[in-house]
Amino acid sequence: xxxxxxxxxxxxxxxxxxxxxxxxxxxxxxxxxxxxxxxxxxxxxxxxxxxxxxxxxxxxxxxxxxxxxxxxxxxxxxxxxxxxxxxxxxxxxxxxxxxxxxxxxxxxxxxxxxxxxxxxxxxxxxxxxxxxxxxxxxxxxxxxxxxxxxxxxxxxxxxxxxxxxxxxxxxxxxxxxxxxxxxxxxxxxxxxxxxxxxxxxxxxxxxxxxxxxxxxxxxxxxxxxxxxxxxxxxxxxxxxxxxxxxxxxxxxxxxxxxxxxxxxxxxxxxxxxxxxxxxxxxxxxxxxxxxxxxxxxxxxxxxxxxxxxx
Ligand code: RUB
Numbered sequence: 001x002x003x004x005x006x007x008x009x010x011x012x013x014x015x016x017x018x019x020x021x022x023x024x025x026x027x028x029x030x031x032x033x034x035x036x037x038x039x040x041x042x043x044x045x046x047x048x049x050x051x052x053x054x055x056x057x058x059x060x061x062x063x064x065x066x067x068x069x070x071x072x073x074x075x076x077x078x079x080x081x082x083x084x085x086x087x088x089x090x091x092x093x094x095x096x097x098x099x100x101x102x103x104x105x106x107x108x109x110x111x112x113x114x115x116x117x118x119x120x121x122x123x124x125x126x127x128x129x130x131x132x133x134x135x136x137x138x139x140x141x142x143x144x145x146x147x148x149x150x151x152x153x154x155x156x157x158x159x160x161x162x163x164x165x166x167x168x169x170x171x172x173x174x175x176x177x178x179x180x181x182x183x184x185x186x187x188x189x190x191x192x193x194x195x196x197x198x199x200x201x202x203x204x205x206x207x208x209x210x211x212x213x214x215x216x217x218x219x220x221x222x223x224x225x226x227x228x229x230x231x232x233x234x235x236x237x238x239x240x241x242x243x244x245x246x247x248x249x250x251x252x253x254x255x256x257x258x259x260x261x262x263x264x265x266x267x268x269x270x271x272x273x274x275x276x277x278x279x280x281x282x283x284x285x286x287x288x289x290x291x292x293x294x295x296x297x298x299x300x301x302x303x304x305x306x307x308x309x310x
Contacts, residue, residue, distance in 0.1 A: 003034075003035055003038075003051065005031060005034045005035070005038075006031040006032075006034065006035055006051050006054065006055070007054075009027050009028065009030065009031040009055070010031070010054050010055055010057075010058050012027070013027065013028070013055075013058040013059055013065075014058045014059065016154065019126075019156075020126060020127060020128050020192070021062035021063075021064040021065070021127075021192065021193065021194040021195075021230055022064060022100060022104060022128050022129065022192075022227060022230075023128065024058075024059065024062055024064060024065050024068075025062070025064035025065050025067065025068030025096075025100060025229060026068065026096070026097050026100055026101070028055040028056075028058075028065055028068050028069050028072075029068045029069070029071070029072050029093040029094075029096040029097050029100075030093070030097060031051070031055060032048065032051065032052065032055070032069065032072040032073070032089055032093045033072075033089070033090060033093035033094050033097070035047075035048060035051050035089075036048065036086045036087075036089040036090040036093065037086075037090055039086055042082075043082075044082045044085045044086055045076060045077075045079075045082075045085050048073065048076070048085070048089055049073070049076075052069045052072075052073055055069055056069055059244060060242040060243075060244050061194050061195060061203060061241060061242060061243060061244045061266075061267045062194035062195060062230075063194070063195040063229075063230065063231070063232040063234065063241070064194070064195075064227075064229050064230050066232075066234070067229040067230075067233075068096055068100070068229065071092055071093075071095075071096045071229070072089055072092045072093035072096055073089060073092070074088075074092050075088050075092070076088060076089060096229075100227060100229060102281070103227035103228065103229070103280070103281035104128060104129055104132065104227060104281075106281040107129060107133070107225055107226075107227060107279045107280055107281050108129065108132040108133045108136050108225075109136065110279050110283060110284060111129075111130075111133035111136075111137070111190065111223060111225050111279045112133050112134075112136035112137040112139075112140055112142070113140070114188075114223060114277070114279065114284065115133070115134075115137040115142050115143070115187075115188055115190070115223075116142065116187055116188070117141070117142050118142070118144050118187075119137070119142055119143055119144060119187040119188055120143075120144050120145045120146075120147065120185050120186050120187050121134055121137070121143060121145075121146050121147070121186065121187065121188050121189070121190050122146075122147045122148070122149070122179070122182065122183075122186045122188075122189045122190070122211070122215075123146065123147070123148050123149075123160060123189070123190050123191055124148070124149045124151060124157075124176075124189075124191050124204070124205060124207055124208055124211055125149070125151045125156045125157070125160070125191070125192070125204065125205035125207075125208070126151070126156035126157070126159040126160045126163075127191060127192025127193075127204075127225065128192070129192045129225035129226065129227065130190045130191055130192045130225050131160055131163050131164065133190055133225050133279075134146050134164060134169060134190060135163075135164065135167040135169060138167065138168065138169040143169055143170070144170070145170050145171070145172060145185075146164050146169050146170065146171045146172075147171075147172050147173075147174055147182060147185075147186065148160045148161050148164065148171060148172075148173055148174070149173070149174055149175070149176045149178075149179065149207065149211070150173060150174070150175050150176055151176065151205060151207065152175075152176055152207075152251075153246075153250040153251050153264060153266070154250060154266075156205065157173055161173045176207050176210075179207075179210065179211045179214055180214045183214050183215060183217075183218040183220055184218060186215070186218075186220050187220065188220065188221050188222075188223055189211060189212065189215045189220060189221070189222040189223065190223050190225065191204055191205075191208055191211075191212075191222070191223075191224055191225070192204060192224070192225050192226065193224050193225070193226040193230045193278075194230065194267055195230060195231075195232050195235075195241050196224075196226055196230055196231045196232065196278065196287070196290050197232055197235040197241060197269075197290065198231075198232065198235045198236045198290055198291045198294050199235070199272065199290065199291070200271075200272030200275070200278075200286075200287030200288050200289075200290040200291075201241075201269045201270065201271055201272060201287075202224050202226075202269070202270040202272075202275055202278070202287065203241050203243070203267050203268070203269055203270075204224070204267065204268070204270065205266065205267060205268075206265055206266050206267055206268050207268070208268060208270050209268040209269060209270040209271075209274070210268075212270045212274035212275065213270075213274055215274070216273070216274040221276035221277070222270075222274060222275050222276050222277075223276060223277050223278075223279060224270075224275055224277070224278045224279070224287075225278075225279050226278055226279070226280060227280060227281055228280050228281060228282065228293065228297050231290060231293055231294050231297065231298070232294070233294050233298035235294075236291070236294055236295070236298075241269070243265050243266075243267050243268070243269075244265070244266050244267060245263075245264055245265050245266070246264050246266050247264065248262035248263070248264050250264055251264055272286075272287035272288055272290075275287040278290070280293070
């Protein structure tokens with residue numbers, strides 16, 4: 001069963017009008033909430049699962065999308081009446097949206113406090129969690145300069161730079177390939193994440209691993225800001241994170257380059273040895289403890305288990 005609101009959100013995620021792992025997850029949950037609130041058909045369980053599949057098919061890499069949808073549908077199969085089924089999806093999805101927003105606020109405070117006074121920081125792509133953390137650190141008087149990469153191919157740096165500038169943060173944009181030249185000036189790299197695997201590998205925008213490698217070489221700490229729903233329970237038993245490949249036209253028009261092939265993977269893996277800390281809403285952790293967090297948060301009563309869904 002299609003639904004205009006859901007379809008608008010699904011297409012928004014596909015076209016990257018809605019982007020960033022947190023926003024993708026929250027918007028998918030909002031789509032399910034809207035669907036549950038406005039449903040007038042006769043087989044809600046079947047139809048809502050179809051809607052969930054439509055949302056899950058939009059982008060493959062950010063596990064936040066999977067976690068947001070899975071949380072929204074939690075307990076659905078154990079409901080009796082259609083009303084009960086709608087109610088559980090309504091409660092779960094609105095709870096997910098609220099908790100995910102709170103998680104960002106909490107980790108922002110923790111990350112900002114970790115940034116040393118008088119810092120030059122470098123961020124890559126456009127992560128709500130990372131940008132908000134840098135802005136908060138600036139408010140605490142800790143930022144001398146925020147550098148942001150352009151972030152090819154989609155130039156999310158063009159979103160990041162104005163967000164920082166509007167908040168009053170001194171900001172300088174560089175091309176991605178300037179990261180190594182710049183690194184001696186940087187005190188901390190601050191990035192977001194789309195997925196964190198159980199072995200502590202961080203999946204984020206293409207180029208994150210190069211920047212982290214360079215930072216590691218220069219002994220510059222890399223801090224990853226990631227709410228708990230960016231951790232992937234699917235990787236516990238060896239499922240691989242699918243790296244999205246997008247249209248090559250994002251790089252260049254192939255018609256201008258006869259005989260040339262293009263390749264456009266848009267995320268990469270940063271191994272845990274290049275990550276100093278992951279900051280979640282629970283606090284600061286080593287990437288090597290990702291497994292423990294996943295087992296704790298995604299088993300039994302699952303994500304956000306510590307509070308009753310109201
Ligand atoms: C966005 C990206 C962001 C993470 C975290 O990629 O890689 O760093 O999603 O963002 P894209 P947030 O632009 O392809 O979606 O902190 O906002 O969840």
